[in-house]
Amino acid sequence: xxxxxxxxxxxxxxxxxxxxxxxxxxxxxxxxxxxxxxxxxxxxxxxxxxxxxxxxxxxxxxxxxxxxxxxxxxxxxxxxxxxxxxxxxxxxxxxxxxxxxxxxxxxxxxxxxxxxxxxxxxxxxxxxxxxxxxxxxxxxxxxxxxxxxxxxxxxxxxxxxxxxxxxxxxxxxxxxxxxxxxxxxxxxxxxxxxxxxxxxxxxxxxxxxxxxxxxxxxxxxxxxxxxxxxxxxxxxxxxxxxx
Amino acid sequence: xxxxxxxxxxxxxxxxxxxxxxxxxxxxxxxxxxxxxxxxxxxxxxxxxxxxxxxxxxxxxxxxxxxxxxxxxxxxxxxxxxxxxxxxxxxxxxxxxxxxxxxxxxxxxxxxxxxxxxxxxxxxxxxxxxxxxxxxxxxxxxxxxxxxxxxxxxxxxxxxxxxxxxxxxxxxxxxxxxxxxxxxxxxxxxxxxxxxxxxxxxxxxxxxxxxxxxxxxxxxxxxxxxxxxxxxxxxxxxxxxxxxxxxxxxxxxxxxxxxxxxxxxxxxxxxxxxxxxxxxxxxxxxxxxxxxxxxxxxxxxxxxxxxxxxxxxxxxxxxxxxxxx
Numbered sequence: 001x002x003x004x005x006x007x008x009x010x011x012x013x014x015x016x017x018x019x020x021x022x023x024x025x026x027x028x029x030x031x032x033x034x035x036x037x038x039x040x041x042x043x044x045x046x047x048x049x050x051x052x053x054x055x056x057x058x059x060x061x062x063x064x065x066x067x068x069x070x071x072x073x074x075x076x077x078x079x080x081x082x083x084x085x086x087x088x089x090x091x092x093x094x095x096x097x098x099x100x101x102x103x104x105x106x107x108x109x110x111x112x113x114x115x116x117x118x119x120x121x122x123x124x125x126x127x128x129x130x131x132x133x134x135x136x137x138x139x140x141x142x143x144x145x146x147x148x149x150x151x152x153x154x155x156x157x158x159x160x161x162x163x164x165x166x167x168x169x170x171x172x173x174x175x176x177x178x179x180x181x182x183x184x185x186x187x188x189x190x191x192x193x194x195x196x197x198x199x200x201x202x203x204x205x206x207x208x209x210x211x212x213x214x215x216x217x218x219x220x221x222x223x224x225x226x227x228x229x230x231x232x233x234x235x236x237x238x239x240x241x242x243x
Numbered sequence: 244x245x246x247x248x249x250x251x252x253x254x255x256x257x258x259x260x261x262x263x264x265x266x267x268x269x270x271x272x273x274x275x276x277x278x279x280x281x282x283x284x285x286x287x288x289x290x291x292x293x294x295x296x297x298x299x300x301x302x303x304x305x306x307x308x309x310x311x312x313x314x315x316x317x318x319x320x321x322x323x324x325x326x327x328x329x330x331x332x333x334x335x336x337x338x339x340x341x342x343x344x345x346x347x348x349x350x351x352x353x354x355x356x357x358x359x360x361x362x363x364x365x366x367x368x369x370x371x372x373x374x375x376x377x378x379x380x381x382x383x384x385x386x387x388x389x390x391x392x393x394x395x396x397x398x399x400x401x402x403x404x405x406x407x408x409x410x411x412x413x414x415x416x417x418x419x420x421x422x423x424x425x426x427x428x429x430x431x432x433x434x435x436x437x438x439x440x441x442x443x444x445x446x447x448x449x450x451x452x453x454x455x456x457x458x459x460x461x462x463x464x465x466x467x468x469x470x471x472x473x474x475x476x477x478x479x480x481x482x483x484x485x486x487x488x489x490x491x492x493x494x495x496x497x498x499x500x501x502x503x504x505x506x507x508x509x510x511x512x513x514x515x516x517x518x519x520x521x522x523x524x525x526x527x528x529x530x531x532x533x534x535x536x537x538x539x540x541x542x543x544x545x546x547x548x549x550x551x552x553x554x555x556x557x558x559x560x561x562x563x564x565x566x567x568x
Contacts, residue, residue: 052448054448073450074447074448074449074450075450078449078450084448086444086448090445090448090449091442091445092437092438092441092442092445092446092508093441093442094437094441094442094504094508094509095434095437095438095441095508099434099437099438102434103434103435103438103445103446103449103451104435104438104446104449104450104451105449105450106431106434108430108431111431114431115430115431115432116430116431117429117430118429118430118431118433118434120429144253146562147562
């Protein structure tokens with residue numbers, strides 16, 4: 001497909017005998033928000049883990065901007081502009097917001113072999129900007145992430161992905177365990193991605209959330225894609241039906 | 244004002260620092276002014292670097308989320324290797340290098356086994372505690388070798404400074420403390436250490452090479468311990484195979500008293516040093532206050548528990564202070 005930002009072709013993955021992905025092919029169009037739904041064990045997380053470099057596929061091909069790529073480590077995915085936001089996994093609660101924003105990609109001065117002095121001034125000023133850009137109001141970039149609410153943490157994670165100019169943002173069940181108010185805030189973030197030209201994959205158990213903020217829905221069951229339609233061409237009942 | 248209060252409550256080494264100030268005053272009064280006089284301070288500062296360097300290594304490793312029980316044994320093994328080599332005619336700088344390599348290898352094994360076989364470092368390094376201690380005695384052949392007379396003591400143990408207050412070892416200690424402290428707080432590597440120990444899945448998913456970070460901390464910890472052991476041997480003038488026994492737990496106590504969390508992610512080099520100073524001061528102050536010296540371990544034990552409880556309480560208080568906006 002011409003305008004596909006990510007294409008996966010015939011992906012297979014086995015986990016010690018279990019065939020978790022059975023030849024999944026999918027095209028993600030530039031600028032679209034894709035909702036990925038499915039029951040536990042349907043293969044959603046496996047697919048996401050492969051795209052974000054946590055696992056590697058046993059068979060199949062991944063194309064980014066039409067070119068075949070190899071994603072062996074999380075860093076490879078990040079360098080390709082694919083950023084994943086996990087339900088819990090993306091923030092260190094004992095560290096400040098500013099430090100969390102730059103984990104693994106700290107701006108440094110005088111670095112030797114990749115180790116250098118942190119540019120703390122830059123970290124502080126840029127994190128204030130990054131947080132303001134996603135319309136999140138926090139008192140100081142020096143506050144510990146452990147003191148933030150679940151929704152605020154997701155906001156910081158999204159701010160981080162935006163700051164590093166990610167082309168594709170994968171949100172792995174970002175609304176789990178959040179209050180109603182916080183959930184609508186996170187859904188607001190997802191809608192905001194479109195406005196900024198970021199492509200998103202939104203994974204959720206909750207069909208309403210997906211239909212609230214996505215353009216297209218892909219349903220997976222037993223390691224295969226069982227439905228792939230635009231939101232306006234389908235309904236919650238139809239998606240439930242195929243799962 | 245509130246913000247200042249909160250910032251201070253969040254400092255993990257605060258409880259230790261307050262205790263330190265308190266104890267200095269108490270001991271100074273109880274010892275009729277002997278505690279803070281020059282000779283006594285000189286004694287304390289002369290021994291401090293040895294346990295202090297071990298505590299720095301243990302603290303950093305603990306922040307990365309791991310644990311080392313073998314530091315006491317490495318403390319003895321490193322200078323023993325050096326002594327044996329020097330008896331064979333190897334010059335001091337080469338022997339020092341070889342000793343540090345031995346430490347690095349031990350740290351590497353500790354880390355490698357812990358990470359790749361996914362065993363708690365408590366177990367790996369407990370094993371290494373026995374292995375390294377045994378090697379120390381085997382290498383010595385049962386008799387501690389005699390150190391050559393032409394050692395560079397001027398570089399490590401001689402007294403320097405105004406009124407000959409410090410040994411050279413103290414200069415090394417301060418230098419290493421400043422460097423490691425800056426590494427932890429001001430470099431991206433320090434950030435990786437804290438992230439790895441603070442929440443491993445997040446660090447890994449953000450692309451931090453967590454295995455290599457931990458390996459580096461294990462190796463640094465072992466090398467600092469070995470170097471500290473060498474300082475002690477040069478001060479005592481003889482490589483005894485039994486030095487450093489029990490040091491591993493004292494170092495853990497130092498780190499914990501200084502606010503490091505056993506769970507990883509929290510702690511500072513300064514905290515580990517404050518913890519060490521507290522232990523040294525109690526050791527010394529009890530004697531000067533005419534208290535039965537057998538209370539020493541009681542005091543350390545009490546202090547460890549007290550410091551952790553106090554730190555947990557302060558952290559909770561800090562969290563409870565809500566800042567507006």
